Amino acid sequence: xxxxxxxxxxxxxxxxxxxxxxxxxxxxxxxxxxxxxxxxxxxxxxxxxxxxxxxxxxxxxxxxxxxxxxxxxxxxxxxxxxxxxxxxxxxxxxxxxxxxxxxxxxxxxxxxxxxxxxxxxxxxxxxxxxxxxxxxxxxxxxxxxxxxxxxxxxxxxxxxxxxxxxxxxxxxxxxxxxxxxxxxxxxxxxxxxxxxxxxxxxxxxxxxxxxxxxxxxxxxxxxxxxxxxxxxxxxxxxxxxxxxxxxxxxxxxxxxxxxxxxxxxxxxxxxxxxxxxxxxxxxxxxxxxxxxxxxxxxxxxxxxxxxxxxxxxxxxxxxxxxxxxxxxxxxxxxxxxxxxxxxxxxxxxxxxxxxxxxxxxxxxxxxxxxxxxxxxxxxxxxxxxxxxxxxxxxxxxxxxxxxxxxxxxxxxxxxxxxxxxxxxxxxxxxxxxxxxxxxxxxxxxxxxxxxxxxxxxxxxxxxxxxxxxxxxxxxxxxxxxxxxxxxxxxxxxxxxxxxxxxxxxxxxxxxxxxxxxxxxxxxxxxxxxxxxxxxxxxxxxxxxxxxxxxxxxxxxxxxxxxxxxxxxxxxxxxxxx
Amino acid sequence: xxxxxxxxxxxxxxxxxxxxxxxxxxxxxxxxxxxxxxxxxxxxxxxxxxxxxxxxxxxxxxxxxxxxxxxxxxxxxxxxxxxxxxxxxxxxxxxxxxxxxxxxxxxxxxxxxxxxxxxxxxxxxxxxxxxxxxxxxxxxxxxxxxxxxxxxxxxxxxxxxxxxxxxxxx
Numbered sequence: 001x002x003x004x005x006x007x008x009x010x011x012x013x014x015x016x017x018x019x020x021x022x023x024x025x026x027x028x029x030x031x032x033x034x035x036x037x038x039x040x041x042x043x044x045x046x047x048x049x050x051x052x053x054x055x056x057x058x059x060x061x062x063x064x065x066x067x068x069x070x071x072x073x074x075x076x077x078x079x080x081x082x083x084x085x086x087x088x089x090x091x092x093x094x095x096x097x098x099x100x101x102x103x104x105x106x107x108x109x110x111x112x113x114x115x116x117x118x119x120x121x122x123x124x125x126x127x128x129x130x131x132x133x134x135x136x137x138x139x140x141x142x143x144x145x146x147x148x149x150x151x152x153x154x155x156x157x158x159x160x161x162x163x164x165x166x167x168x169x170x171x172x173x174x175x176x177x178x179x180x181x182x183x184x185x186x187x188x189x190x191x192x193x194x195x196x197x198x199x200x201x202x203x204x205x206x207x208x209x210x211x212x213x214x215x216x217x218x219x220x221x222x223x224x225x226x227x228x229x230x231x232x233x234x235x236x237x238x239x240x241x242x243x244x245x246x247x248x249x250x251x252x253x254x255x256x257x258x259x260x261x262x263x264x265x266x267x268x269x270x271x272x273x274x275x276x277x278x279x280x281x282x283x284x285x286x287x288x289x290x291x292x293x294x295x296x297x298x299x300x301x302x303x304x305x306x307x308x309x310x311x312x313x314x315x316x317x318x319x320x321x322x323x324x325x326x327x328x329x330x331x332x333x334x335x336x337x338x339x340x341x342x343x344x345x346x347x348x349x350x351x352x353x354x355x356x357x358x359x360x361x362x363x364x365x366x367x368x369x370x371x372x373x374x375x376x377x378x379x380x381x382x383x384x385x386x387x388x389x390x391x392x393x394x395x396x397x398x399x400x401x402x403x404x405x406x407x408x409x410x411x412x413x414x415x416x417x418x419x420x421x422x423x424x425x426x427x428x429x430x431x432x433x434x435x436x437x438x439x440x441x442x443x444x445x446x447x448x449x450x451x452x453x454x455x456x457x458x459x460x461x462x463x464x465x466x467x468x469x470x471x472x473x474x475x476x477x478x479x480x481x482x483x484x485x486x487x488x489x490x491x492x493x494x495x496x497x498x499x500x501x502x503x504x505x506x507x508x509x510x511x512x513x514x515x516x517x518x519x520x521x522x523x524x525x526x527x528x529x530x531x532x533x534x535x536x537x538x539x540x541x542x543x544x545x546x547x548x549x550x551x552x553x554x555x556x557x558x559x560x561x562x563x564x565x566x567x568x569x570x571x572x573x574x575x576x577x
Numbered sequence: 578x579x580x581x582x583x584x585x586x587x588x589x590x591x592x593x594x595x596x597x598x599x600x601x602x603x604x605x606x607x608x609x610x611x612x613x614x615x616x617x618x619x620x621x622x623x624x625x626x627x628x629x630x631x632x633x634x635x636x637x638x639x640x641x642x643x644x645x646x647x648x649x650x651x652x653x654x655x656x657x658x659x660x661x662x663x664x665x666x667x668x669x670x671x672x673x674x675x676x677x678x679x680x681x682x683x684x685x686x687x688x689x690x691x692x693x694x695x696x697x698x699x700x701x702x703x704x705x706x707x708x709x710x711x712x713x714x715x716x717x718x719x720x721x722x723x724x725x726x727x728x729x730x731x732x733x734x735x736x737x738x739x740x741x742x743x744x745x746x747x
Contacts, residue, residue: 119590124601128644131589148644183586183739184647308638 004174006135007032007166008039010099013142015042016176019070021061021438022046023054027074028114029101032166046438046467049459051078053431055085055098056457060432062094063418064393065439066221068149069094074101076114079160080121084425086156087125091422092242093219095154097145098122102131104164118160127155132165136172143177151187153306154219188305188322190330198318199277199301200334206275206299207344209235212258212287215242215421216280216304218414220324223247226279229328232337234345236352238266240281241406242421249410250390255352256361259287261403261555264359264570265352271565272351273298280304280324283313284422293564303327359557359570361407366529374550375525377401377476381408383529384446384474387536392444393418393436397429397453400482403555405448427456433471434464444536446472451505451546452481461515464542472535473544475508478551486554490569512544523548578607579633580652580659580729582737583622583640587613591645595622598639604628608661608704608726619647619739625704625727650737652729659729661707663700664689666721667714671696677714684710695720 004012010033014022023046026034037045048054051073058069069089073082079100089096103112119131128148130141138161145157203209211233217226223246230237230253237247238258247254256263258270270276276298281287283302288294291313302310303320310319320327356362363370365379366386381404384392394409395418396402402419411417418436420428433447447454454475464471476482481499488496509519518541522531528547535543560567560577567577585591592611599606607625614621626633633651640649652659667674671688674696678686684702691697700707704727711722731737 120593123590123594123597129590153642182644184641185644306642308635308642310638312635312638 002174003171005032005036005166005168005171006132006138006161007036007168009135009138009172009174010142010161010166011036011040011043012174013139013176014070015040017068017142017146019043019068022070022072023048023057023061023435024072025051025054025074025078027076027078027101029075029103029163030072030078032163032168033072033099033101033161035168036166045072046463048431048463050457051081052085052427053434053457053460053463055082055096056088056425056428056431057435057438058096059085059089059094060395060418060435061439062089062096062435063432064415064436066415067095068146069096069435071096071098073098074114075103075118076116078114079116079118083121083125084427086122086158088420088423088425088428089156090125090127092215092420093154094156095149096156097142097149097159098156099159099161102160102162105162106164108162118158122158125156126158127153129158129160131160132162135165135167135170138165139174139176140180144180144182147180148185190326191320191322193330195318195320196327196330196334199320200331202275202299202301202318203233203277203331203335204339205341206233206235207341208272208274208348209233209277209345210269210273210275211235211237211247211277211279212240212270212281213237213243213246213279214240214281215246216324217243217246218280220280220305222280222324222328223414225325225328225332227251228332229335232332232335233340234342234349236269236349238262238269240284240287240421241419243281244406244417245411245414246280248412250412255356257406259284260559261407261557262287262559263356263361263407264557264568264576265355267557267559267565267568268355269352270295276300278302278304278316279328282309285313288314289559289565289567290562295565371525372550375522375528375547377404377478377549377553378408379525379528380474380476380532380547380549381405381448383532384448385409386529387532388444388446392416392446393433393440395419395429395433395436395445395447397447397449397456398424398426399450399453400478400486400553400555401448401450401453401476404476426453429453430457430460430471430473434460434467434469437469437471438467444472446474446536448474448476450482451475451477451479451508458511461512461517461542461544465516468540470538470540470542473542474535475544475546476549477505477508477546478549478553479505480551482551483555489554508544508546512542517542517544519543520545521548522546578625578627578653580657580727581624581626581637581640582650582652582729583624583646584614584648584737584739585620585622585643586645586647587618587620588645591620592622594643594645595640598636598643599626604632604636608724610726610728616739621737623726623728647739648737650731650735652731655735656732657729657735658732659703659727660701661704661727662725663707663711664723665698665700665711665714665719667696667698668694668718668720669696674698681710
């Protein structure tokens with residue numbers, strides 16, 4: 001049995017956990033660990049340019065692959081820089097293991113150089129955290145961390161490692177545990193038959209059902225089961241922002257994303273439904289509007305692996321707590337197609353189609369009749385969809401571009417849409433695209449961003465050059481912080497407080513070129529599609545495509561604050577209430 | 578008011594995870610008592626929280642999600658007994674103290690220390706009883722009090738004990 005130090009044991013444990021990529025940034029407290037990385041070749045370390053990007057990259061990797069993303073940072077500023085990334089993963093339930101260096105045990109609490117209380121700072125934004133107290137416990141802690149991160153409702157786990165715990169001179173016998181013993185922690189499983197029966201009975205009785213699926217269906221790998229249920233019932237399906245791809249966007253039963261900027265038909269359907277089946281979604285405030293006025297006529301079934309998410313915001317008639325795939329299979333085994341009210345559901349589907357015809361988003365905006373002087377951001381997304389045949393991994397930052405991408409890129413598969421839905425972290429797009437590209441080097445990986453967000457992690461252009469990551473960056477450049485501007489237009493009388501750059505934007509083409517990448521600028525709609533094709537076809541180059549879009553465009557529909565799900569603005573001048 | 582009992586891992590950080598669930602939501606914990614149990618790897622925590630029932634039910638769910646939390650029991654939902662222990666320091670003579678104790682019923686009191694001009698009395702009672710008793714004390718002579726917080730336990734077969742460890746493989 002080969003003896004290991006704490007540092008080498010840590011890396012060996014990652015290798016035993018089949019970790020191939022470790023995103024990180026070195027520093028004093030982590031140096032023993034970095035020396036251990038140097039002396040092996042199973043775990044490849046990816047040097048980013050900022051710790052926030054390390055966490056986002058691991059996060060993108062985790063979202064795209066379904067595996068646990070792994071991060072290594074040093075103590076103090078390394079740890080605090082990682083916090084935004086950890087909070088991002090926590091809000092979207094992404095499995096990560098984040099290892100942070102810490103000052104030596106005897107220095108903890110002395111305000112030592114680069115000391116920060118990582119356990120304390122990260123506590124509210126982790127699923128769990130460990131402070132290593134002896135080198136010998138490292139293998140077991142790593143095993144526990146991976147199991148906790150991945151099972152149940154996934155989430156980030158922090159392992160804080162004081163420097164003396166990785167001392168290369170302290171050697172011990174290494175053994176990686178096959179399993180672990182934990183009290184009171186178990187993975188979610190099936191639901192009791194009686195609850196499933198109740199749910200099935202509501203599903204069979206429904207005349208106006210909506211299947212409302214969120215990120216939990218993606219995390220729970222239950223898309224196939226959802227498709228089967230939708231088919232049996234011929235029920236309309238809406239996805240949350242986090243759930244896009246859980247159900248194919250080009251499927252005839254798909255009615256678009258719901259919520260704040262959801263489609264008119266999806267929000268109307270939620271309001272008029274007589275049954276809402278929430279699957280792996282958590283009635284987030286962006287999808288319910290005013291909970292007091294939320295879908296008052298609908299019976300509600302809520303399936304979630306997290307018992308704490310059930311009845312947190314909306315009371316339900318039946319709760320199904322457990323594994324999405326298993327419970328959906330229980331339902332599929334029990335539901336009897338003969339009992340489903342097909343005639344009523346046909347009428348319901350027609351009603352939804354008529355809503356789509358009034359205010360839907362199903363127009364080809366690249367059609368010449370929609371050509372205006374300025375490029376519309378929606379046109380850019382439709383052009384991207386065409387150039388990538390709808391098959392690309394799309395990461396996004398946060399703001400108007402994110403909503404346009406969610407509305408207009410039709411995701412047919414889970415894990416293709418990578419965005420910070422819960423925390424809404426600007427700066428997420430580029431580093432998460434790196435993580436995806438590492439996992440899928442032969443696939444198109446596109447970061448849809450804006451000139452505001454991209455500048456929050458733009459230093460990663462350097463990382464992309466170092467590791468040869470030919471991601472595509474589509475910058476919807478409206479020369480302003482667009483989503484804030486939209487709100488200032490709508491609610492603050494057009495008083496543009498702190499959203500303009502006053503001619504200080506960089507020349508993004510030159511900026512990309514200075515890192516050795518390809519830059520492109522597009523200002524004219526007539527060249528958009530051709531340049532987009534050109535951009536996507538450069539398979540081994542990172543292309544930064546800076547597209548000047550109409551700075552006055554707003555995202556619609558938009559739910560009216562405090563209203564119900566049918567109260568929307570559908571354009572600058574039209575509202576439904 | 579809810580009286581909640583929690584069995585948790587006797588680990589550094591476990592208490593802050595539990596307390597954090599309350600503080601991050603802006604809820605105040607009225608009383609809190611923590612100590613090891615007959616199993617030294619476990620601590621038992623008993624707390625009183627004055628919040629609406631919907632808030633409590635949400636908090637109980639969140640408590641169950643904390644990895645270090647092994648079991649949670651809402652003593653207010655089951656038949657349970659509760660009591661509080663307090664130590665009071667008064668500037669009185671031993672004779673006066675004995676008189677106070679005699680009139681303290683239903684609170685049970687006992688002199689546990691007498692030094693210089695000060696007497697310490699140990700009190701046991703329900704928390705209302707202890708409240709009432711403290712209110713009845715002469716403020717000039719009543720110097721200091723420490724209270725255990727409301728302790729409690731379910732009656733009969735309402736146990737709060739750890740289930741056996743589950744082995745997780747993956």
